Amino acid sequence: MGTVILGIESSCDDTSAAVVRDRVLLSNVIAGQDVHRKYGGVVPELASRAHQQHIVPVVHQALIEAGISKSEIDAVAFTRGPGLLGSLLVGTSFAKGFSAALGIPMIEVNHLQAHILVHFIHSGGAEAPSPRFPFLCLLVSGGHTQLVVVHDHHRMEIMGKTIDDAAGEAFDKCAKLLGLPYPGGPHLDRLAGEGNMYKFSFSKPRLEGFDYSFSGLKTSFLYFLRDQIKNDEAFIEKNRADLAASLQRTIIEILMNKLVKAAKKSGIRDVALAGGVSANSALRKAIREAADTRGWRVFIPPVTYSTDNAAMIAITGYFKFLKGEFAAEDIAPLARMYF
Ligand code: KG4
Ligand code: ZN
Numbered sequence: 001m002g003t004v005i006l007g008i009e010s011s012c013d014d015t016s017a018a019v020v021r022d023r024v025l026l027s028n029v030i031a032g033q034d035v036h037r038k039y040g041g042v043v044p045e046l047a048s049r050a051h052q053q054h055i056v057p058v059v060h061q062a063l064i065e066a067g068i069s070k071s072e073i074d075a076v077a078f079t080r081g082p083g084l085l086g087s088l089l090v091g092t093s094f095a096k097g098f099s100a101a102l103g104i105p106m107i108e109v110n111h112l113q114a115h116i117l118v119h120f121i122h123s124g125g126a127e128a129p130s131p132r133f134p135f136l137c138l139l140v141s142g143g144h145t146q147l148v149v150v151h152d153h154h155r156m157e158i159m160g161k162t163i164d165d166a167a168g169e170a171f172d173k174c175a176k177l178l179g180l181p182y183p184g185g186p187h188l189d190r191l192a193g194e195g196n197m198y199k200f201s202f203s204k205p206r207l208e209g210f211d212y213s214f215s216g217l218k219t220s221f222l223y224f225l226r227d228q229i230k231n232d233e234a235f236i237e238k239n240r241a242d243l244a245a246s247l248q249r250t251i252i253e254i255l256m257n258k259l260v261k262a263a264k265k266s267g268i269r270d271v272a273l274a275g276g277v278s279a280n281s282a283l284r285k286a287i288r289e290a291a292d293t294r295g296w297r298v299f300i301p302p303v304t305y306s307t308d309n310a311a312m313i314a315i316t317g318y319f320k321f322l323k324g325e326f327a328a329e330d331i332a333p334l335a336r337m338y339f
Contacts, residue, residue, distance in 0.1 A: 017061070078094070140274075145167045192244040276307040
C-alpha cells in the first residue's frame with residue numbers, strides 16, 4: 001500500500017502538483033507562466049492570478065498521471081514559504097480546502113529544504129545512491145544562495161549565504177543586460193557554450209568566511225558594458241557569447257571557491273547541488289571536476305528536479321508525515337522562512 005502524499009508548489013511562477021508513494025515519484029506536473037516574459041521579471045499580481053487558474057487542472061492531471069484516486073491520498077503537503085505571498089496563498093488555500101474536504105492532514109513545507117531533499121526521490125527504476133548524512137549542499141536558486149550542512153531529512157544548518165543577490169539573480173540580471181529573454185539563466189548558459197570564457201575578467205568579491213555576494217559583480221558588469229559601448233555601440237552584439245561565457249565562469253568560480261572551502265573546513269565529502277541554478281551546465285561540470293580532484297562523491301539532481309517542482313514538496317511531506325509533523329488548520333503562508 002504505502003503512504004501517498006500529494007505535493008503542491010506555488011511559491012513563485014510555477015504551479016506544480018506531484019504524487020509520491022513512499023519515496024517513489026508517481027507524477028510531477030508543472031505549469032509555467034509565460035505572462036511574465038514581456039515584463040522581464042515575475043509580476044507578483046499576475047503570478048497569483050495564474051496560480052488560481054492553473055491549480056485545479058494541474059492537481060487533476062497529477063492524480064490522473066499517478067493513477068491515484070483522491071481517497072488513496074494520506075496527506076497534502078504544500079509550500080508554506082519562502083516566496084511571493086500572493087502566490088503562496090493560492091497553494092496554501094488549496095491545500096486547506098483539499099484537506100478539509102477529504103479529512104486528511106496538511107503538511108507545511110519549507111521550499112528551500114525541499115530543494116535539498118530532491119536527492120531522496122526515487123523514480124521507481126534502478127536508483128543512483130542518495131547522499132549520506134551529513135552532506136554538504138550548495139543550494140542555488142533565483143531567490144537564494146546557501147551552503148547547507150544537511151544532518152538528516154529534517155535538520156539542516158546554514159554555513160554561508162548570500163548577503164545581497166542570489167546567484168540566479170546575478171545570472172538573470174546580467175542576461176538582461178545582454179538582451180536575453182527572461183529568465184536569462186538558461187539562455188546565458190546556452191550562449192556561453194559558444195563563447196571564450198577567458199576573454200573578459202570581472203572582479204570577484206573579497207568576503208571572509210562562507211557568505212556570498214553577487215551585487216558587486218552585477219554592477220561591475222554593467223559599468224564595463226557602459227564603458228565599452230561608449231567606444232563601440234555594437235560591443236554587446238559583437239561579443240555576446242564571450243561576455244556570457246566570461247560572466248558565467250566568474251559566477252561559477254565564486255560559487256565553487258566557497259564550496260571547496262566549506263568542504264575542507266567541515267571534512268564532508270558527500271557534496272550535492274540543488275535549486276534552479278544547478279541546471280547550469282558549466283556548474284555541473286565544475287563540481288564534477290572538483291569531485292575528481294578532491295575525492296568527493298557528488299550528487300546533481302536531474303534538471304526537472306532542479307527548478308521549482310512539486311515532487312520536492314511531496315517527498316519532504318513524506319518525511320514529515322513519518323514524523324507526524326502536521327500543520328494546524330489556520331496555518332498562514334510566510335514570505336520569509338528559515339530553517
Ligand atoms: O529554484 P528556481 O526554479 O526558483 C527559485 O526558487 O528561485 O530557480 C530559478 C533560477 C532562475 O534565476 C534561473 O535563471 C536559474 O534558476 N536557472 C539557471 C539555469 N536554469 C535555471 N541559471 C543558470 N543556468 C541555467 N541553466
Ligand atoms: Zn525554488
